[in-house]
Amino acid sequence: MRRTRVLAVLLAALAGAVVLSVTVGAKTVPPGEVWQALTAPTGTENDIIVRSLRVPRTLIGVLAGVALGVAGALMQGHTRNPLADPGLLGVTQGAAFAMVASIILLGTSTLYTYIWFGLAGALVASAGVFALGMAGGRGGPTPVTLALAGTAVSAFLYALTSAIVLLDEQAMDVFRFWQAGSIAARGADAVWQVTPFVLAGLLLAAFNAPGLNALALGEDVARGLGQNVNRTRAVGVAAVTLLTGASVAACGSLSFVGLIVPHLVRPLSGADHRWLLPYSGLVGAALLLLADVIGRVVAPPGELEVGVVLALIGAPFFVALVRRRKPVRL
Amino acid sequence: MRLYGPSRPRAVAVTLTGLALLVLLMAMNMRIGDIPMSLAEVLRATVDAGDPGHFVVMDLRLPRALTGALVGAALALAGAITQAIARNPLASPEILGVTTGASVTVVAGVVASGSAYGGASGLLLSLGIPALALAGGLAGAVTVYALAWRQGLDGYRLVLVGIGVAAVFTNIKYWLLTVGDVNDTTRAMVWISGSLNGRGWEHVAPVALALSALIPLTLLGARTLDALRFSDDTVVSLGVRVNRARGLLVLAAVLLAATATASAGPIAFVALASPQIALRLIGSGRPPLLASAVLGAVLTAAADLIARTAFSPVELPVGVVTAVLGAPYLIYLLVRLRGKGR
Numbered sequence: 001m002r003r004t005r006v007l008a009v010l011l012a013a014l015a016g017a018v019v020l021s022v023t024v025g026a027k028t029v030p031p032g033e034v035w036q037a038l039t040a041p042t043g044t045e046n047d048i049i050v051r052s053l054r055v056p057r058t059l060i061g062v063l064a065g066v067a068l069g070v071a072g073a074l075m076q077g078h079t080r081n082p083l084a085d086p087g088l089l090g091v092t093q094g095a096a097f098a099m100v101a102s103i104i105l106l107g108t109s110t111l112y113t114y115i116w117f118g119l120a121g122a123l124v125a126s127a128g129v130f131a132l133g134m135a136g137g138r139g140g141p142t143p144v145t146l147a148l149a150g151t152a153v154s155a156f157l158y159a160l161t162s163a164i165v166l167l168d169e170q171a172m173d174v175f176r177f178w179q180a181g182s183i184a185a186r187g188a189d190a191v192w193q194v195t196p197f198v199l200a201g202l203l204l205a206a207f208n209a210p211g212l213n214a215l216a217l218g219e220d221v222a223r224g225l226g227q228n229v230n231r232t233r234a235v236g237v238a239a240v241t242l243l244t245g246a247s248v249a250a251c252g253s254l255s256f257v258g259l260i261v262p263h264l265v266r267p268l269s270g271a272d273h274r275w276l277l278p279y280s281g282l283v284g285a286a287l288l289l290l291a292d293v294i295g296r297v298v299a300p301p302g303e304l305e306v307g308v309v310l311a312l313i314g315a316p317f318f319v320a321l322v323r324r325r326k327p328v329r330l
Numbered sequence: 331m332r333l334y335g336p337s338r339p340r341a342v343a344v345t346l347t348g349l350a351l352l353v354l355l356m357a358m359n360m361r362i363g364d365i366p367m368s369l370a371e372v373l374r375a376t377v378d379a380g381d382p383g384h385f386v387v388m389d390l391r392l393p394r395a396l397t398g399a400l401v402g403a404a405l406a407l408a409g410a411i412t413q414a415i416a417r418n419p420l421a422s423p424e425i426l427g428v429t430t431g432a433s434v435t436v437v438a439g440v441v442a443s444g445s446a447y448g449g450a451s452g453l454l455l456s457l458g459i460p461a462l463a464l465a466g467g468l469a470g471a472v473t474v475y476a477l478a479w480r481q482g483l484d485g486y487r488l489v490l491v492g493i494g495v496a497a498v499f500t501n502i503k504y505w506l507l508t509v510g511d512v513n514d515t516t517r518a519m520v521w522i523s524g525s526l527n528g529r530g531w532e533h534v535a536p537v538a539l540a541l542s543a544l545i546p547l548t549l550l551g552a553r554t555l556d557a558l559r560f561s562d563d564t565v566v567s568l569g570v571r572v573n574r575a576r577g578l579l580v581l582a583a584v585l586l587a588a589t590a591t592a593s594a595g596p597i598a599f600v601a602l603a604s605p606q607i608a609l610r611l612i613g614s615g616r617p618p619l620l621a622s623a624v625l626g627a628v629l630t631a632a633a634d635l636i637a638r639t640a641f642s643p644v645e646l647p648v649g650v651v652t653a654v655l656g657a658p659y660l661i662y663l664l665v666r667l668r669g670k671g672r
Contacts, residue, residue: 005450006530021351026649080659083490088493088637132661145664147490148489148493148664149661150661151425151496151660152492152657152658152664153661155598155599155656155660156653156654156655156658158653158655159523159598159649159650159651159653159654159657160650160652160654162519162523162647163646163647163650166516166519166523166646166647166650172512172515172516172519173512173515176504176507176508176512176515177508179507180501180504180505180507180508181501181504182369253504255497256497274342302509304505305504305505305508307501308501308502308504310501311497311498311502311503312498314497315494315497316494318494319477319491319494319495320485322494323480323487323491
């Protein structure tokens with residue numbers, strides 16, 4: 001079966017990206033030694049690098065990449081808009097604002113506490129964006145309208161966030177690294193804290209896929225096919241919220257993964273969301289890891305944050321998408 | 331030279347009311363400071379050189395208020411031009427790459443020059459930052475226009491390309507913010523929010539110069555702007571050399587926006603909202619130039635007043651207030667635009 005074969009290829013690509021991510025960096029660790037560090041650690045420098053830095057970093061990258069890829073595919077499907085992306089549409093900034101507010105107002109300091117605030121912020125923002133995306137009935141708003149609405153929402157939330165961090169230099173110091181988007185130095189704890197949220201989001205997304213296929217035919221047809229349209233929408237919002245909120249809490253703002261990935265994947269999967277979503281997750285993870293590896297090697301001795309690399313890759317893609325005379329209708 | 335088109339009396343009324351409001355708001359702004367003054371005291375200190383408050387008012391508070399007003403006027407005028415040319419209420423300098431480009435170069439300058447920037451180097455402060463902003467603003471605009479050009483300019487493609495390019499600039503800016511010292515970062519952060527804090531006469535001068543040179547030029551171009559409302563074919567048959575006129579006007583808009591950004595940082599949404607509000611107040615066919623400029627000054631002065639008093643004694647950057655007020659207005663515009671054509 002062709003689609004199963006594609007799935008295998010994508011899995012292999014992700015595996016390749018994972019190997020790169022654990023081996024390449026400021027200090028290259030050969031794959032053999034990585035294996036040794038994982039199976040029979042002896043406490044050498046390489047063992048410590050691999051076990052305490054590279055592996056958690058890679059796991060976080062995979063989690064966030066899968067989450068953002070699937071979230072992007074869900075958003076593009078629900079809004080039927082090729083330019084939808086959690087970062088561009090303000091969901092990321094919603095999570096950021098809620099988290100910064102919680103740091104200042106409540107003094108929360110651990111990831112586990114503020115992930116809840118991140119989720120709450122993402123929920124409000126994604127519900128708002130979806131409302132904008134759905135309003136107007138037939139066809140919803142054009143890509144331009146939605147992208148601009150996202151810009152406006154982002155600008156609004158960013159202004160509130162910056163008002164808070166400007167009042168507090170400590171928060172500023174945390175925030176500036178957070179907003180550049182990074183999967184480095186998160187540690188194994190973060191992996192365990194984020195995993196349940198991502199898994200829950202993926203489960204909802206899987207549950208959402210058949211309904212999304214029906215919705216692609218238009219709301220009236222979907223209703224005629226016996227779909228509960230409102231429930232499908234609600235599940236979609238919940239999935240996007242969980243996936244985006246968790247990845248934002250763990251890695252900061254990462255734009256463009258959700259935008260690019262579904263476009264890369266659609267020629268392979270077709271319009272069927274039951275394949276589009278898993279493909280998007282795999283490609284999202286591979287893309288995020290590759291961007292991170294690029295960021296580690298382009299600016300020695302320092303590193304370029306993965307969020308910056310993603311923007312440098314993603315924005316030209318976005319511009320190319322816009323320059324095509326007829327944007328793909330979904 | 332027709333400044334206003336058919337609804338002239340109303341335009342004059344709006345402009346004059348705006349000017350009066352502006353003077354009042356500036357006076358209110360000048361009351362605020364380490365030593366609060368009453369309006370009467372501000373007035374006395376302004377006109378009487380022997381007054382003990384004369385130095386404070388003339389060298390500290392007046393330039394700040396003037397910077398705000400002029401920057402607002404320049405941004406709004408730039409917005410009115412770009413909106414008229416793109417025939418699109420959403421086309422404004424912040425979306426067209428000018429302000430985001432300027433932000434990147436300025437942050438780069440602040441971070442690269444390190445902590446020295448805050449202390450001794452007054453020359454860099456007064457010359458370097460504006461020059462950097464101007465260069466960045468021009469580069470940003472050129473990038474967006476070049477990428478959006480495809481057998482002509484489509485207004486919507488321009489806007490979308492602008493959003494994409496802005497994302498790159500923003501992320502480069504984020505990265506630069508992580509590189510620098512945290513003190514520099516906070517200073518850069520204040521600047522990129524758009525702030526009027528500590529603005530002196532050296533910030534007034536460039537904007538005043540740009541406005542006095544470019545306002546007459548754009549008013550001369552007003553006829554072209556009127557004509558540009560129609561399709562390109564019609565415009566050509568009206569005898570306007572479309573591309574040259576459009577190019578000159580866009581250049582003027584970029585210069586205005588970049589100079590304003592150089593003086594006060596990217597104050598969000600003034601350029602987008604002021605022309606639209608002026609348009610609705612006056613009811614003309616395209617954003618009116620002078621009335622937009624006056625309204626931009628009024629909005630900026632009002633926003634600065636809010637920014638300084640809302641969380642007193644902490645003063646927020648004015649750009650935070652304009653973003654919080656302007657973003658919902660943009661969404662409102664989007665909702666209203668829906669259903670009209672695309």
